Amino acid sequence: MTRLKMGMIGGGIGSFIGDVHRKAASIDGMIDLVCGAFSSSEEKSIASAETLGISKQRAYANYEQMLIEEAKLPEKERMDFVAIVTPNHMHFPPAKMALEHGFHVICDKPMTLTLEEAIELETIVNSSEKVFALTHNYTGYPMVKQAKTMISKGDLGAIRKINVQYLQGWLATSIEKTGQKQAAWRVDPSKSGIGGALGDIGTHAENLVEYISGIQISELAADLSAFGDGRVLDDDGNILLRFENGAKGTMSFSQIATGEENNLGIKIYGTKGSIEWYQENPNELIVRWLDKPKQIYTPGGNGGYPEASEYVRIPAGHPEGYLEGFATIYRSFALEVQNINSGGIPSNLPDFPTVKDGLRGMKFIYACVESSKNNTAWTKI
């Protein structure tokens, strides 16, 4: 096995998501961080590199410099891919440039600042021969894959009802006014785009629903709100969903749900059975049946499908968490990069979120905002 070399854009000292990406990339021993443009300040970028045990020479002042300089390095030395972990407005420019300079890309979500960028990025990715992955990390949990597999095999019958929620409370007060960096850019449309909580967590909920169910939302009716004092972007939303197969559902997301930490949860009801899953307790999948007692599936536990169990790193009863789920996206991405780097044919169905998922997420954001502006009119995605 050849270990892959990762360059990072963003994610300097103090960044939450940068650290998550690094740990997730490390867990499976397939990826080494070798360089980075960790900050828009060169000084901070270098300081970050030092803390991370990376040579000063490969701490770049900005992503353009990094992409240009790394491309000049001998193949054995230069990075294989970039991880983009900046705020939303800085996803598209480096992604585009990286692909154009021959690097694979793994990028945080939502994919871009605007729908136009997303459309353009899809074209760029499709015409490149590079791998592009989006870190909708919640699809990496084994029990999410178990649920998806059960549905795709028809165990639950025809899907009729879906309820999804993503509830956080960290913006219940206006902490963006206190200088909290994570909050500050998220409530700023120039950095976040037209969705607030919608883009930040609503897209995760949308992706999870479609990933597990295998069914697309056809139209939605959204009621977005900004409860926080002076906020222009939504911090809460309630949405009715209609699916392409006739199923119905609800989505409720919030960042002002006081006391909630990171409560992403989903319930999917079919004609034969149903599933229920919560991210905060990710190693339990609750399955209900028409005529059998309720079951609790666990990673690596009895009754798990191979399609889920292959993603389990440790025996049943040894809980895996957020980082491992995230790492699964990185591992699947790394396997595809190794495949492509060694001349393989691109996978038709890579097991990680792709540019298509990213584009879909942006369309979802735009449909929600449009519906909400139209007093919750049904709006097609």
Next chain:
Amino acid sequence: MTRLKMGMIGGGIGSFIGDVHRKAASIDGMIDLVCGAFSSSEEKSIASAETLGISKQRAYANYEQMLIEEAKLPEKERMDFVAIVTPNHMHFPPAKMALEHGFHVICDKPMTLTLEEAIELETIVNSSEKVFALTHNYTGYPMVKQAKTMISKGDLGAIRKINVQYLQGWLATSIEKTGQKQAAWRVDPSKSGIGGALGDIGTHAENLVEYISGIQISELAADLSAFGDGRVLDDDGNILLRFENGAKGTMSFSQIATGEENNLGIKIYGTKGSIEWYQENPNELIVRWLDKPKQIYTPGGNGGYPEASEYVRIPAGHPEGYLEGFATIYRSFALEVQNINSGGIPSNLPDFPTVKDGLRGMKFIYACVESSKNNTAWTKI
């Protein structure tokens, strides 16, 4: 203490809800069942009376006969009130006649078959000097009262978001076609009214939301569905809610949520804290806070408000269930009947659901049906 004498309309052998009413009325030792028109078949009514240990003389052929005959009995002997436990279309006629014959009434929900009946019944009740209670029994749980009290005292701050669900799966298949009686009348508009699951359980959800939060739903946008083969009434609904104080929310109810038993649950988020409660595990109230760890309140346990603890019959850790919650409605009703019977002034705020709640429930049903017909347009209650 003088024990009260109850007459029952409906609730013959094999009835689910009649038996629930009888057990609930018995628990606190304040009420004796003395007579009944248990069935539209006189034979069955008599057989039911025998099983229940009631003298044959007071098993009536129909409710009209019962009301007329009982009214003739000496005061010490005749029933004090009627419990109406028939399908929806048989709520209004006996309620009206009972009140007009001088009997107090406790009635199952939804209150009437039509909105018109509900409006008329309110007038009748208000002009009578009798007590009328509606068995929205879920408000009888101590942890529901704890939640209500915490909100009314301002512990959670201003309410901003409410999610409520009422999920059952017993109509996931078309059991009404197999002769299942409970199912058969519920899917029949002539007996259920214009709401299916909406009237049967949606009204419970609506009542619970407004009871706990103390805030009224101002408008709603509903998407009702009939998934069951050949059903004309809804068996599933997803609804967006807007509240008079600016709060937003969702309601999702279903009787086709495969595998769910009786999953009524509610989450209410305020600026300072939030509550979460599930009927299937009714002795836990989850409370989250801006800046303190999550708490679990229990009936009679530490930190409970007297407004809740007074409804607890047994020490903390001894679970009370559905029947006890139901019994609490009966007890509060019985106390008010004793009050009125002994010449007291009617309570302004009796602690049981009244004709106002019943009327509100009917308006809710009508608003949902109208909204759904108008492609989910926002509709005022």
Next chain:
Amino acid sequence: MTRLKMGMIGGGIGSFIGDVHRKAASIDGMIDLVCGAFSSSEEKSIASAETLGISKQRAYANYEQMLIEEAKLPEKERMDFVAIVTPNHMHFPPAKMALEHGFHVICDKPMTLTLEEAIELETIVNSSEKVFALTHNYTGYPMVKQAKTMISKGDLGAIRKINVQYLQGWLATSIEKTGQKQAAWRVDPSKSGIGGALGDIGTHAENLVEYISGIQISELAADLSAFGDGRVLDDDGNILLRFENGAKGTMSFSQIATGEENNLGIKIYGTKGSIEWYQENPNELIVRWLDKPKQIYTPGGNGGYPEASEYVRIPAGHPEGYLEGFATIYRSFALEVQNINSGGIPSNLPDFPTVKDGLRGMKFIYACVESSKNNTAWTKI
């Protein structure tokens, strides 16, 4: 159905367990309370009767008077059975006298103050033609019966390991010194016997283990403690168990387990599967298997055995609690009393705890105390 007439010994106003017995006896509409010697003070006994809606004439000054006077009444009028709800030292004398005066008896646990009394009571019961039941109420929960049935049918294979706990915290401080009545008699050997928490809750744990598993404890090694200041009786105990079939286990009980309410829980492991159950959440039975996912059984839910489901009063998802479990003991007792009263043959296996269970509980108490005095030596029951 002829309703049975109950007389109560003890259980005056303010009594916890007397009220529980009354409510439990009422739920199923088979029993009416008609008389009582509710207190050792005649005045209080009369006051209690009034509150309970019982005629003053049948509020007796003491149990002797009640038994004598009731026996003189015509059969149609006199009580059918007595419920003994006094502290432990007042179980044997009224039970003996009641049986000798021709009354059936239902009695709280532990059965007697001393082992000698228990042995004598067994003889008295066996030579009488009366029904005697002991309120080990926790055996009345449907999920306890489901567990028992699964084991008796061999679903779990051969039983190898049992862990049982009964944890309360209400005596964590010395509330008996503050005049708390419930605490005061429980820490007093003249009223409790040689076991403190051991007799009060340890016997429930012992009974539950043997009831569910169908296997007897053969020997035990006990370490009893009195943590409360000045207590002479145990308030905590840890016990190793060996069963007649070779299974091993532990019991831990406590009334000084700070913060615990009424946490009776049990885990039983067989060669094929295992069960786990907690009294505070009694409507869930957790079942684990060698090779299938974990299951959650619910009363009346999918997969329940008829032997359990017949004890369920309301549909799945409508929780039943402590009072209903208690009521199940009363109902089974009442059915047997009706059977005997109508000349039936005594049931070989009545579904309520009998004098045998009571004697076994007393032997358990004595074995634990002996073992603990002998520095935890293995001691046969």
Next chain:
Amino acid sequence: MTRLKMGMIGGGIGSFIGDVHRKAASIDGMIDLVCGAFSSSEEKSIASAETLGISKQRAYANYEQMLIEEAKLPEKERMDFVAIVTPNHMHFPPAKMALEHGFHVICDKPMTLTLEEAIELETIVNSSEKVFALTHNYTGYPMVKQAKTMISKGDLGAIRKINVQYLQGWLATSIEKTGQKQAAWRVDPSKSGIGGALGDIGTHAENLVEYISGIQISELAADLSAFGDGRVLDDDGNILLRFENGAKGTMSFSQIATGEENNLGIKIYGTKGSIEWYQENPNELIVRWLDKPKQIYTPGGNGGYPEASEYVRIPAGHPEGYLEGFATIYRSFALEVQNINSGGIPSNLPDFPTVKDGLRGMKFIYACVESSKNNTAWTKI
């Protein structure tokens, strides 16, 4: 930050615990695996190295060779420490030799095959200037540290009762006879020592109890069993505990608890409050109080002590699991190695299990076996 270089002894392809150690060492980006004697077969060792992306030159035939050859390498190149992940009988010899060759050591548990080895190893470690850590990984969970901190600050008052369990079911059938490698060596005294499940998981329970409570077990009374057909070592044990401060308790461990995965759980009761924690749901710490509602603490959540929160890698609500807890031991070990390598003074209280914990674990094993042989006699550790 200088990254540390790790050599591994054992942990070849297919090893469970070797992979865990590698992932745990990787997560925080402080450690690189550079060499290994991954297997007693040179061929397998080389194959493992290749899979792991390690140069063939540093895949050694055995640990002796590795220690000798690595010691010859220039300081910048040679490994800093060894991770010993072999079965128990192969802990002491490489640990001793590694320390003698100037390498720090991190070792799996139980520390040695025999008590004599443990005593000798303590002497060796103490006279060396090297860091020695033992991977009692469960002490790495943030909520374990929260519990420990609450107790050490006196929040729970004086500790009076402790119940600990470690329940697995994977040896419920005799899978060692089917060639399952993990099972085979664990049931073999020549590789496991005198304890079976006792050494494998009982020592984790013992360590967790003493780590969280800060109190030592003074004596114990053990009943060990071998349920598996033909097993000579225990696969189940039930133990009474007495603590140095007068607290009492129980331990129950098993590898034949059918259906259990990895159910390590602990309850500790003090005079003011109590804690409850389960490894399978490690991000919840249940805290009960004398006079306040039950609380649920979460990593990084409200109310967490800095002593726990500093170990949290990601925001509250983002679950961390087994690997992260394990990684915390590695990180603390790595920090101390960096400290020593850069000439620092050894930490008095390093935050990882040390040779003292390892020796204590071996004494615990021996005391249990002795007690069990003496028919459960109280035995001092």
